[in-house]
Amino acid sequence: MTLIEAKGKLIKRSRVLALATVAGLLLVLLVSSEMSNAQVTKGKERPLTTKQWMQAVHKVHCGAIKEGLEAGPSDDDAWAKIALHAAMMNESSYVLMADGRCPDGDWAGACKQLGEGSAGVLSAVENKDAEAGLAAFGAMTKSCGACHSVHKK
Protein backbone atom coordinates (compact mmCIF):
# COMPACT_ATOMS: atom_id res chain seq x y z
CA MET A 1 0.00 0.00 0.00
CA THR A 2 1.42 3.38 -0.96
CA LEU A 3 1.30 6.33 1.39
CA ILE A 4 -1.39 7.97 -0.75
CA GLU A 5 -3.58 4.83 -0.65
CA ALA A 6 -3.22 4.63 3.12
CA LYS A 7 -4.16 8.28 3.51
CA GLY A 8 -7.23 7.74 1.31
CA LYS A 9 -8.38 4.83 3.50
CA LEU A 10 -7.97 6.91 6.63
CA ILE A 11 -10.02 9.75 5.17
CA LYS A 12 -12.79 7.32 4.13
CA ARG A 13 -12.87 5.84 7.61
CA SER A 14 -13.16 9.21 9.31
CA ARG A 15 -15.97 10.17 6.90
CA VAL A 16 -17.92 7.05 7.83
CA LEU A 17 -17.35 7.82 11.51
CA ALA A 18 -18.54 11.40 11.09
CA LEU A 19 -21.67 10.26 9.22
CA ALA A 20 -22.47 7.69 11.91
CA THR A 21 -22.09 10.35 14.61
CA VAL A 22 -24.43 12.75 12.80
CA ALA A 23 -27.01 9.99 12.25
CA GLY A 24 -26.80 9.04 15.91
CA LEU A 25 -27.30 12.63 17.04
CA LEU A 26 -30.31 13.03 14.74
CA LEU A 27 -31.87 9.89 16.20
CA VAL A 28 -31.39 11.15 19.76
CA LEU A 29 -32.95 14.51 18.81
CA LEU A 30 -35.90 12.83 17.14
CA VAL A 31 -36.61 10.50 20.05
CA SER A 32 -36.31 13.24 22.68
CA SER A 33 -38.55 15.65 20.76
CA GLU A 34 -41.16 12.89 20.38
CA MET A 35 -40.96 12.23 24.09
CA SER A 36 -41.37 15.85 25.21
CA ASN A 37 -44.14 16.34 22.65
CA ALA A 38 -46.06 13.37 24.02
CA GLN A 39 -45.93 14.82 27.51
CA VAL A 40 -47.18 18.25 26.50
CA THR A 41 -50.09 17.30 24.26
CA LYS A 42 -51.41 14.49 26.44
CA GLY A 43 -50.92 12.66 29.73
CA LYS A 44 -49.69 9.09 29.92
CA GLU A 45 -52.83 6.98 30.50
CA ARG A 46 -55.96 9.11 30.03
CA PRO A 47 -57.26 10.10 26.57
CA LEU A 48 -57.82 13.83 27.29
CA THR A 49 -55.47 16.06 25.29
CA THR A 50 -54.08 19.30 26.73
CA LYS A 51 -55.72 21.14 23.84
CA GLN A 52 -59.17 19.74 24.69
CA TRP A 53 -58.68 20.73 28.34
CA MET A 54 -57.67 24.25 27.34
CA GLN A 55 -60.72 24.61 25.10
CA ALA A 56 -63.25 23.10 27.49
CA VAL A 57 -61.96 24.46 30.78
CA HIS A 58 -59.47 27.31 30.49
CA LYS A 59 -61.11 29.21 27.66
CA VAL A 60 -64.57 28.98 29.19
CA HIS A 61 -63.87 29.54 32.88
CA CYS A 62 -61.09 32.07 32.51
CA GLY A 63 -63.26 34.29 30.32
CA ALA A 64 -66.23 33.94 32.67
CA ILE A 65 -64.22 35.06 35.73
CA LYS A 66 -63.08 38.20 33.92
CA GLU A 67 -66.56 39.03 32.66
CA GLY A 68 -68.16 38.44 36.03
CA LEU A 69 -65.67 40.56 37.96
CA GLU A 70 -65.63 43.38 35.43
CA ALA A 71 -69.43 43.55 35.41
CA GLY A 72 -69.32 43.99 39.20
CA PRO A 73 -71.27 41.08 40.77
CA SER A 74 -74.57 42.43 42.08
CA ASP A 75 -75.90 39.53 44.15
CA ASP A 76 -74.93 36.22 45.80
CA ASP A 77 -75.72 34.30 42.63
CA ALA A 78 -73.25 36.36 40.61
CA TRP A 79 -70.54 35.83 43.25
CA ALA A 80 -71.29 32.10 43.39
CA LYS A 81 -70.84 31.88 39.62
CA ILE A 82 -67.41 33.51 39.83
CA ALA A 83 -66.48 31.08 42.62
CA LEU A 84 -67.54 28.16 40.43
CA HIS A 85 -65.37 29.31 37.53
CA ALA A 86 -62.40 30.03 39.83
CA ALA A 87 -62.74 26.61 41.47
CA MET A 88 -62.62 24.97 38.02
CA MET A 89 -59.43 26.87 37.19
CA ASN A 90 -58.01 25.88 40.57
CA GLU A 91 -58.82 22.23 39.90
CA SER A 92 -57.05 22.57 36.57
CA SER A 93 -53.79 23.34 38.37
CA TYR A 94 -53.99 19.76 39.70
CA VAL A 95 -55.24 18.11 36.51
CA LEU A 96 -52.37 19.63 34.51
CA MET A 97 -49.90 18.07 36.95
CA ALA A 98 -51.58 14.63 36.91
CA ASP A 99 -51.17 11.62 34.63
CA GLY A 100 -47.50 12.31 33.91
CA ARG A 101 -48.47 15.42 31.96
CA CYS A 102 -45.86 17.74 33.46
CA PRO A 103 -42.63 17.76 31.42
CA ASP A 104 -40.53 20.28 33.38
CA GLY A 105 -40.17 23.05 35.95
CA ASP A 106 -41.67 25.72 33.67
CA TRP A 107 -44.86 23.70 33.47
CA ALA A 108 -44.91 22.98 37.21
CA GLY A 109 -44.22 26.64 38.07
CA ALA A 110 -47.04 27.81 35.82
CA CYS A 111 -49.42 25.32 37.46
CA LYS A 112 -48.44 26.66 40.88
CA GLN A 113 -49.19 30.21 39.67
CA LEU A 114 -52.51 29.04 38.29
CA GLY A 115 -53.41 27.37 41.61
CA GLU A 116 -52.40 30.36 43.76
CA GLY A 117 -54.03 32.96 41.49
CA SER A 118 -57.32 31.08 41.33
CA ALA A 119 -57.25 30.55 45.11
CA GLY A 120 -56.82 34.33 45.38
CA VAL A 121 -59.94 34.83 43.27
CA LEU A 122 -61.81 32.46 45.59
CA SER A 123 -60.78 34.43 48.70
CA ALA A 124 -61.81 37.67 47.01
CA VAL A 125 -65.22 36.13 46.33
CA GLU A 126 -65.54 35.25 50.03
CA ASN A 127 -64.93 38.91 50.86
CA LYS A 128 -67.08 40.06 47.93
CA ASP A 129 -64.16 42.22 46.80
CA ALA A 130 -64.20 42.63 43.01
CA GLU A 131 -61.04 44.73 42.95
CA ALA A 132 -59.04 42.09 44.83
CA GLY A 133 -60.64 39.52 42.57
CA LEU A 134 -59.35 41.27 39.45
CA ALA A 135 -55.87 41.57 40.95
CA ALA A 136 -55.85 37.83 41.72
CA PHE A 137 -57.23 37.15 38.25
CA GLY A 138 -54.29 39.10 36.81
CA ALA A 139 -51.88 36.93 38.82
CA MET A 140 -53.71 33.80 37.68
CA THR A 141 -53.47 34.72 34.01
CA LYS A 142 -49.69 35.22 34.29
CA SER A 143 -49.61 31.41 34.36
CA CYS A 144 -51.08 31.21 30.83
CA GLY A 145 -48.18 33.07 29.25
CA ALA A 146 -45.61 31.40 31.50
CA CYS A 147 -46.59 27.97 30.24
CA HIS A 148 -47.55 28.92 26.66
CA SER A 149 -44.29 30.75 25.95
CA VAL A 150 -42.43 27.49 26.59
CA HIS A 151 -44.90 24.74 25.70
CA LYS A 152 -47.46 26.03 23.22
CA LYS A 153 -46.35 25.85 19.56
Ligand code: HEC
Ligand atom coordinates in the same frame (compact mmCIF):
# COMPACT_ATOMS: atom_id res chain seq x y z
C1 HEC B 1 -49.03 24.28 32.45
C2 HEC B 1 -49.21 24.69 31.08
C3 HEC B 1 -50.35 25.57 30.68
C4 HEC B 1 -50.97 26.56 31.41
C5 HEC B 1 -50.74 27.01 32.83
C6 HEC B 1 -51.96 27.14 30.52
N1 HEC B 1 -51.93 26.52 29.31
FE1 HEC B 1 -53.16 26.90 27.75
N2 HEC B 1 -52.15 25.58 26.62
C7 HEC B 1 -51.10 24.79 27.04
C8 HEC B 1 -50.60 24.01 25.94
C9 HEC B 1 -49.47 23.00 26.00
C10 HEC B 1 -51.38 24.35 24.82
C11 HEC B 1 -51.24 23.80 23.39
C12 HEC B 1 -51.99 22.51 23.29
C13 HEC B 1 -51.87 21.89 21.92
O1 HEC B 1 -52.10 22.59 20.90
O2 HEC B 1 -51.59 20.69 21.87
C14 HEC B 1 -52.34 25.35 25.29
C15 HEC B 1 -53.32 25.91 24.47
C16 HEC B 1 -54.28 26.80 24.92
C17 HEC B 1 -55.35 27.32 24.10
C18 HEC B 1 -55.58 27.02 22.63
C19 HEC B 1 -56.46 25.81 22.47
C20 HEC B 1 -56.74 25.57 20.97
O3 HEC B 1 -57.88 25.72 20.57
O4 HEC B 1 -55.77 25.26 20.26
C21 HEC B 1 -56.09 28.17 24.88
C22 HEC B 1 -57.33 28.95 24.51
C23 HEC B 1 -55.47 28.17 26.19
N3 HEC B 1 -54.38 27.33 26.17
C24 HEC B 1 -55.91 28.93 27.25
C25 HEC B 1 -55.22 29.06 28.44
C26 HEC B 1 -55.51 30.06 29.46
C27 HEC B 1 -56.61 31.11 29.37
C28 HEC B 1 -54.62 29.84 30.46
C29 HEC B 1 -54.46 30.59 31.75
C30 HEC B 1 -55.59 30.78 32.58
C31 HEC B 1 -53.79 28.72 30.09
N4 HEC B 1 -54.17 28.28 28.86
C32 HEC B 1 -52.79 28.20 30.89
C33 HEC B 1 -50.59 24.73 28.32
C34 HEC B 1 -50.96 25.57 29.36
